[in-house]
Amino acid sequence: MMGSTLENKVDMKRRMKELQSQVDELKDLVNTLLSVICEEPDGVHTGAAPTIPGQAHTKFCM
Numbered sequence: 001m002m003g004s005t006l007e008n009k010v011d012m013k014r015r016m017k018e019l020q021s022q023v024d025e026l027k028d029l030v031n032t033l034l035s036v037i038c039e040e041p042d043g044v045h046t047g048a049a050p051t052i053p054g055q056a057h058t059k060f061c062m
Helices: 002-037
Strands: none
Touching: none
């Protein structure tokens, strides 16, 4: 009985470490994606993107 409780605690700590690692990886991924999205990916603001004559300019990209 006592050994089973100890094994459960060890398993729980191992699982918590795995989950924390996954959370850290996802945070890095989200930050990277936000950086990419916020860096004028379509070039409209810099004039690098081609535009269609006569169409209204929108204030967003993608």
